[in-house]
Every structure is written in C-alpha cells, then in structure tokens.
Amino acid sequence: MIISGSVVKYGDNIDTDVIVPGKYLGITDYEELGRHALEGIDPDFSSKIKQTSILVVGENFGCGSSREEAPVALKYAGVKCIIAKSFARIFYRNAINIGLPIVVCSEASEKLNDGDMVTINLAEGVIINTSRNEVYRTKALPGFILEILKDGGLVAYLRRRLT
Template structure:
C-alpha cells in the first residue's frame, strides 16, 4: 500500500463520509462518487486510487451505514489511518476488507500531501516524505482471521465459529 495523504480532524462522521441523500442506492460506483462529500466536496476530484486517508480520534462515528467504508474502499483508497475509530465503522471496515490502522503518532505527525507506504510484514507506517516510521496497533488474533479471509462473508464460509 502506497499513496498520498489526505488529512482530516477528529470525529469525522458517517454522514460526512456518505450523506444520507445518497443512501437510496447500494450501487458501489455511485456511492464512491460521493465519498467524503460533506467534509471535503472536492475529495473525489483531487484524490486518486491508492491514496490514504488519515484522521484524528473517533473516525467514522455516527450512523452504522456500511455505505461509508464501502464508498471509501470502492473509490480506491488503499487504507485509513486514525488515532482511533468509532466501533461500528471499525467492525464494518474489518467485515468488508477495508484496511484500517490505529496510530496516534502517525495521525498527529504525518502531513497532508506526504507520500506514505504501509509495510504489513513489519507493521510499519512509513512517511516517505519525512523519512519517519510509525508502528500501528496490532489486531487481535480473532480479527486477523476475518482480515486474512478478506472479509466476514468469506470467513463465515471457512470458520468453525460460524458453523450452524
């Protein structure tokens, strides 16, 4: 994962990520064309596939709408880094396979426009512009199973935990 950073503050809510006026559709292309619209109306024009969103505390708070992480994922954003994530957004991201990383220092120090890469093997966020590296909080083993499967529906098929 490697991309240019778009930076936002604390408490970015899911109404801002995908306003309810677009929730009358489940079409992923249409949802992604309105990604981040009410916090940054120019986002879909200036951001590119592979870019990275970075934010402060409680990213994705508010409504449970999965349309929010779906619009980010299908726009082509490679991952979201934040100081912390709201809990429903967090589980939705895990469940649909949108990579997310919690790293307080990265969220504070990395600037908009920096080029950043993620090394999953070393659990490192690397700011290639400032040459600084940051670690991120590891996922619990149970969650790794869902992430490695590529999402919850894929995990349900494989996992003994969901056998009926």
C-alpha cells in the same frame, strides 16, 4: 499485508452522516456511492483519493449512526487504508467486515500531511513515512483480521473457510 500510497488528511469527529450523507443511502451501485464519499467536507475527495489512496484522520472517525455504507463508500472511492487517532467501534468493525484496512496510530495521525508517501505494514504494526524518513509504530493487526482483509472482507473469509 503491506499497503503503500500517498496521504490525504482531514480532522476529528467525522461522522458517518458526513462520510456518506443520508440522501445517498438508497444507492446500490457501490462505485456510484463512492463518488459521494466525504463530499460534504471536500467536494473533490473522490478525485483526490484516486490519486492518493491513504486517508489520514484524527479522533473518533466514523462516529454517529452505524451505517455500513460509510466504509463501503470509502472503499469504493479508492481508499486503500485509513489511519486515525481513534475510530468509533461500529465503524472499525464495519470497515474490517467489508475488507477496508484501518490502523489506529496517534503519532502518524498527527505527523502525516497531505501528499506524504507512506508504506504501512499491517502485520508488523509499522508505518513508514518515506517522504520524511520517519517511522511510526502501532499495534499489529491480529492474524484473523489480516486474513479477513486479505480475503476482501468477512463474507469472503467465511466462504473460503467453509468450503
């Protein structure tokens, strides 16, 4: 699975309450929920991510409460992939379960900047910064996770396997 796009970058310890504030948790229209993603740290995030698509963050992304709405909001805002130094475990699983690709890569998290163009090969664990001709290596995602992502999430993956 290969994903390409340009980068928008934020810092460390962005928790789920910042990703999608509690006042929006009642929204059942995912497109609407996506319009409010990360608005607490960047009111223009929703419009920026539509032009960029790759979210790069620092350590401990998605910490805090285990709300599934956080990765859902990011996915429906237009995020194609998240690259981080580290993720909170529950956020990591929730992202995979809803079909949002995520990659742990400290080097990429540190070196990528806003506007950099990247190509991410999830199966091989390679991130190419085509803006600066740099390659960052990370652990390839396991085959079953790639299948879940390819199907668009865990429910679709299980539905396909059970029919």
